[in-house]
Amino acid sequence: MNKENINSKNIFEFIWPEKENLFDTIKSSVSSYLKADLKKSVNFNKSENIFIQGDNIDALKLLQEDYSGKIKLIYIDPPYNTGKDFVYTDKFKSKHKQTSQKDSLAELKKDSSGISQHTNWLNMIYPRLYLSRSLLKDDGVIMISIDNSEKSHLQIICNEIFGEENYIGDFIWINRTTPNDSKIKFATDHEYIVMFAKNIDKIMFKGVEKDFKAYKNPDNDPNGDWCADNPSAASGTESYRFAIVNPYTGQKYFPPKGRYWAFAPRRVKEWTKSGKLVFPKEKNKNFILKKYKKDLRSRYKPISSIISGILTSQGTKEMKALYKNGSPFKYPKPTALLIKLIAQITDNNDIILDYFAGSASTAHAVMRLNYETGSDRKFICIQTAEKTKKASEPYNQGFKDISSIAIDRIKRAIKLYEDKLIDQGVRFYKIE
């Protein structure tokens, strides 16, 4: 970005301090390597599941060689930049150096409007998202958990990196019950899962099974279960406004005002004979057009963009079930939520990558899904050895850093599901 560009009337770009330097970060090669740790691994030689301890920027570069174009789903749950700290850091405020009073005032002003806080977060996330794209398969998808703190910025940089045309949409996840206390009587009780495809023309969700409760067979129709279909349509031509005559009573039926029959005149005879159209023997009763279950083009309908019925508290409960002395990680994502996302996009043998692993909920969800469906999906999880605070709950339980919580949880999940897992292991690597 230069002055000339800024003065040009056609400019449409999202810029922030130091953005242009990020391409150096993206392009710079890594001098580090992945060092295997057999002791921290489980069934190292047989497993294709991977856990990497270290900074994800290095890990994403190191993965390029073996995993470019191989990842079906990247799910990430980065720090939201809420300004609070959980087990991990969630504020990206810069530490200002004290210069002249004028300068520090200017800095202060910047900070109160959140500029430097957003800048730091954007500088952290941008190169990581950029490096994600090449790892995705052609029919791959990235899903990003986020809340209002950075949603608007995330959307713009994803448009830039993945292409606006590849924006799938957002899931709105209702993650908590609406609180009773709010100063302005408005409470946000949802967060987002922003989704981009590598190539929108190549992806397909599984959808959800249609509700077949309405399909029954009270008249023992040899064609099987059916439900009453709407015989009229909102659009059509004049030739679809014909009279249908009841063969028993002679009553004539016309489509409702402004509508058309949903089928051609020749169908009336054919379907009366086959039993798809059923006429009443009494006057002033409507005919029935049957929709057979067997004729449905798909048993699945699109999945709604609203996810409800799974709360954050469910994730905490799951951790408490694994750790009887108390959960060593606050607000992990519930595996039910992750399974819902993973099952929509991935198939057997697909690889799922999570490079902000936290307590490894994604690895846990992949194993639970494998256990429940007999699939053999693989995970790659990356987590830094971010220190836990002294005297905090995880610290007191012996977890001196977050990666040790993640690998411990992975091992517990392997144990939990091992009788039905094809891959009962994980390879532990450390970035050296």
Ligand SMILES: C[S@@+](CC[C@H](N)C(=O)[O-])C[C@H]1O[C@@H](n2cnc3c(N)ncnc32)[C@H](O)[C@@H]1O
């Ligand atoms: C919101 S938490 C993820 C929680 C996770 N989804 C769960 O359910 O447990 C974000 C995690 O990313 C980790 N993280 C932050 N920056 C990182 C980096 N540069 N490389 C690897 N992990 C990082 C933090 O330590 C934190 O554990």
